[in-house]
Amino acid sequence: MNSMETTKHSIGVDLGGTDIKAGWVSSVGDVSCRVVVSTDVETGGPKVVASRIAEAVRQVLVKAETEDIWATPRSDSEEPPPNRVDASETHDEVREIGVGLGSPGLIIAETGVVHFSPNFPGWSDIPLVTYVNAELAKLQPLKKYKPILRGMDNDVNAMTLGELHHGAGVGYNNLVALTLGTGVGGGVVIEGEVYHGSQNTAGELGHTVVEPDGRYCGCGNQGCLEAYAGAKNIVERIQEKIAAGRSTTLAAATNAGTPLTPQMIAEAAQAGDELAIEIFAETGRYIGIALTSIAHILNPQIAIIGGGIAEAGEKLLFEPIRAEFSKRAMDIPAQMKIVKAHLGNDAGIVGAAMLALEGFFK
Numbered sequence: 001m002n003s004m005e006t007t008k009h010s011i012g013v014d015l016g017g018t019d020i021k022a023g024w025v026s027s028v029g030d031v032s033c034r035v036v037v038s039t040d041v042e043t044g045g046p047k048v049v050a051s052r053i054a055e056a057v058r059q060v061l062v063k064a065e066t067e068d069i070w071a072t073p074r075s076d077s078e079e080p081p082p083n084r085v086d087a088s089e090t091h092d093e094v095r096e097i098g099v100g101l102g103s104p105g106l107i108i109a110e111t112g113v114v115h116f117s118p119n120f121p122g123w124s125d126i127p128l129v130t131y132v133n134a135e136l137a138k139l140q141p142l143k144k145y146k147p148i149l150r151g152m153d154n155d156v157n158a159m160t161l162g163e164l165h166h167g168a169g170v171g172y173n174n175l176v177a178l179t180l181g182t183g184v185g186g187g188v189v190i191e192g193e194v195y196h197g198s199q200n201t202a203g204e205l206g207h208t209v210v211e212p213d214g215r216y217c218g219c220g221n222q223g224c225l226e227a228y229a230g231a232k233n234i235v236e237r238i239q240e241k242i243a244a245g246r247s248t249t250l251a252a253a254t255n256a257g258t259p260l261t262p263q264m265i266a267e268a269a270q271a272g273d274e275l276a277i278e279i280f281a282e283t284g285r286y287i288g289i290a291l292t293s294i295a296h297i298l299n300p301q302i303a304i305i306g307g308g309i310a311e312a313g314e315k316l317l318f319e320p321i322r323a324e325f326s327k328r329a330m331d332i333p334a335q336m337k338i339v340k341a342h343l344g345n346d347a348g349i350v351g352a353a354m355l356a357l358e359g360f361f362k
């Protein structure tokens with residue numbers, strides 16, 4: 001009963017190009033002991049980043065020890081840690097705690113390798129898990145915990161897993177997730193498992209083509225969903241219309257040289273600005289077109305849409321998505337629900353923590 005592996009607590013680490021976010025995640029998906037450290041990717045290579053990941057984990061564990069997290073289960077449904085009763089007697093006993101890592105880029109989940117990542121220029125087939133575990137081993141002795149990195153995957157796959165276990169996907173086992181941020185990420189769950197494809201590249205839903213001769217995408221292709229629904233692209237699309245003479249309340253800001261953001265566009269739309277409303281309606285339409293193909297290929301029960309752009313909400317974004325989707329999809333795949341993600345800013349940490357429990361490379 002003393003093995004940590006029987007519990008469902010873990011530490012989730014969300015690796016980004018600028019920051020590393022980490023936190024303690026309970027068996028019911030609650031996050032506590034959050035920390036943020038800088039990634040320091042400029043100052044060093046992957047081993048420096050690995051040491052920063054270990055530092056984030058160390059800070060989470062220091063907080064966990066200070067807050068005596070085992071003594072205060074965060075929910076009634078949470079099982080007590082197996083050796084909690086013995087904690088006072090066996091103070092020297094060090095407990096293992098699993099760590100999971102979500103990283104941007106093409107990740108080989110089985111081996112814990114970063115094949116390539118746009119956020120980490122020059123990285124090629126980096127055995128990041130090995131590096132991180134070497135750095136975690138250097139942290140010893142922590143007073144109570146022995147952290148071990150047990151799982152790594154692409155960050156969007158991790159978020160998808162988080163939504164599956166603790167978010168909008170609870171109760172479903174076939175789903176897709178879209179994250180609308182700087183880029184448009186995707187994840188696919190088939191029969192309860194994240195689908196990786198034959199070479200770990202499955203789930204690139206943002207590169208579904210929605211306009212054959214359309215806007216150029218960062219991937220080199222034309223007309224990808226990302227080229228319409230990514231944050232930068234939404235801004236570019238409205239700027240083009242402003243430049244073409246369309247009137248909007250946002251013109252004052254652009255004329256003053258203030259860079260537009262999707263949030264500003266959403267606020268203008270909520271205040272009734274016609275062009276801003278049109279931009280979101282168009283964005284929703286493209287997402288609906290992409291989801292039609294996705295539903296026809298995979299027949300998922302639910303599509304979960306998260307990321308900053310999804311904050312535009314029901315009226316501006318989700319209604320146009322559903323309208324386009326129901327217009328195009330065949331009757332049975334059209335039963336797919338389209339909902340907003342539940343985990344918000346915690347999605348990355350919760351999802352990464354789930355990777356520790358899945359134990360991809362145990």
Ligand SMILES: [Zn+2]
Binds near residue numbers: 206207219224226
């Ligand atoms: Zn693309």
